Amino acid sequence: MTPKIAQYLAVQAPATPCLVVDVDRVEERYRELHAALPLARIYYAVKANPAMPVLERLTSLGSSFDAASWEEIELCLQAGARASDISFGNTIKKVSSIVRAHAAGVPMFAFDSAEELDKLARHAPGSRVYCRILVENAGAEWPLSRKFGTTVEHAHALMLQARELGLDPFGLSFHVGSQQTTTDAYEAAIGRVGMLFTDLVQAGLDIRMVNLGGGFPTRYREDVPEIDEFAFAITRALTAAFGNALPELLVEPGRYIVGDAGVVSSEVVLVSRRGDSSQANGGKRWVYLDIGRFGGLAETEGESIRYQMRTPHDGGRTGPVAIAGPTCDGADILYERSDYRLPLDLASGERVELLSTGAYVSTYCSTRFNGFAPLAEHYI
Template identity: 40%
Template sequence: MRAALVAAVEDTLVYDLDGIGRQYAALCAELPGVAVRFAMKSCPVDEVLGHLARLGSGFDAASPQEVAQALRTGVAPGLIHYGNTIKSDRNIAQAYRLGVRDFATDSPEDVAALAQHAPGSRVFCRIATTGEGALWGLSRKFGCSPEDALQVLGAARAAGLVPSGLSLHVGSQQMTAEAWLAAVDSLAAVLEALGRRGIAPDRINLGGGLPALGVLDRRGRPLVPPLDKMFTAIREGMERLRAVSSGPLSFLLEPGRHLVADHGAIRAHVARLTSRRRLDGTRERWLYLSCGKFNGLYEIDQLQYRLEFPTHAGGQFVDAVVAGPTCDSDDAYAREGSPVPVPRAIASGDPVWVHSCGAYATAYTTRGFNGFAPLPYTCVGGRVPGGADA
């Protein structure tokens, strides 16, 4: 990706399609036979979605608008999973008209709406997880208890829907293999209980959660997820679930940041390096960048991005708080006693590369908070193995 970045224009988010393709291929090699449904919310960029579709990926959509965007890639409706358990009647009817027949659910009320507006569809009941070990646990808003899952899928069958499967999510940027082991425990218990009720799901959706590898924690330390152990836990978990199932099982996965985060970078620039004394008498430096929380770096509350200063490879570095350009005090990171090393001689207008920000950088940008517009983006590469360039 390095050569591609050099050619980028100022203040641009660059996606490396070839890098994304390699990540997709590596994931498929680790989990052969598992169907990929890319989590669109992590990178709703047409070029990225189209490249993944050409490689064989399907999509996890959370709204009729995302369904329509997925369809524009040419992917078949059968490869689109409506993974959002929060759906209005209108949402359900629109997605159904667009050809979607796979819906996630977690409540009897949603099941009743699906039966009315998406008759005969296949439903996955989402089971809640604790979210422990993840930077974003996702433990409150989605999913039901294993006990409720039995009632939900029973209600789906009674309403003429197909109780197709179970799903869950171990939390975004999951950092432990143990989360997958606990997830399998929950799924296995529900599968066995469903079997005793004469319900035989044929698919398990293992959700998202696989981490990015190039980001830092809030104190600037590299996050080193045990990816090999995670894949081992998933493979062994699938075998265990097949063993307890009352029928054949296939598996889905909904990766998002794992495929795109490390293959996106922002070429930004320096607004100013300042030094000022705080009320407690200590002196503090601040490095203000042209991008921040509201135009590309929304996740700075939980992590840091690796910065590169291409015109200051040598020289003296000093510690600074890094912040975006807006008049919002939340538009900053490294405020917990772990400032970021930055070149002492850096000046306004100097370029800065912000690495591993390909996930959620475009999805969370505002219309233009404080007048700072969302970053434009460009895509480089895009060769499909055995095919023509994108």
């Protein structure tokens, strides 16, 4: 928690649940990443947090933007970004969205299938396109499954086809999974993409770009490698793959930029011991907060992302707890198996802060599940 957020919470005591984001911290993280990877152009992944103060600050710093939808492109333009600095990074795009993006001047589109390539050739003729490769996501705490990306062999054929279709076969991309905690994943992926890149150059294609994706982690409950370690591993792998003839490089950080700039402030609704301690509920206390999986903390699904928490009793004696949200939904449990402990003195009505919640919280929030209003947001 930054001192500015701590002071805001202490002085303003905003109604809970709410998200407070320190926009100066967003800037710091942007600068840190830029310093660590000076050769890579930063395309901020808007989906991580599309709030206008975040987009405006990043625009003022010269950031580019990775958009998942036409609606996100519109937000970037509203924030003052140039269309030429926006990449339409979703491999799944409605024709109407492609048409609008192309008309607005967005120059670059992702794809991973022949069908999407056909849509782009028809509705965004001549555009820069890049093909997403499926790579290993081991080490990622929010992996990306088989929904995106294709094989190296298929990508080879698609890139040649892109040229046939009159598109500009600009580059290749991959994504090692979100909250990636090992540097190995980047090295392995760069090795694979590097070979394909070289093959395509030899096939006479004017390919010029490698998009390294995002995935850089935020520190939650456990330590993660520093950004310098990722930068070192990435640079070494790029050098091995490309020597001095480096392609244009893009990165698409989202969580890394905004994750630790935000804090969710919540209220304890109930602390209960049910059953006869050792029975129905394993003797655990259950702590119910006024925010849960459907109020924005969607990434606690499967207890994947494990947020660190602050309470008014930190330093006092603690005991094991299960932590759940306020809805009547049995799936609205944050942590039951992840060995969370909270102070024994914690009582209903007190505040609990969830740290590093600036990314992937405000937008996952449901419109009104169980009647609860969407998460309030404060950008300071």
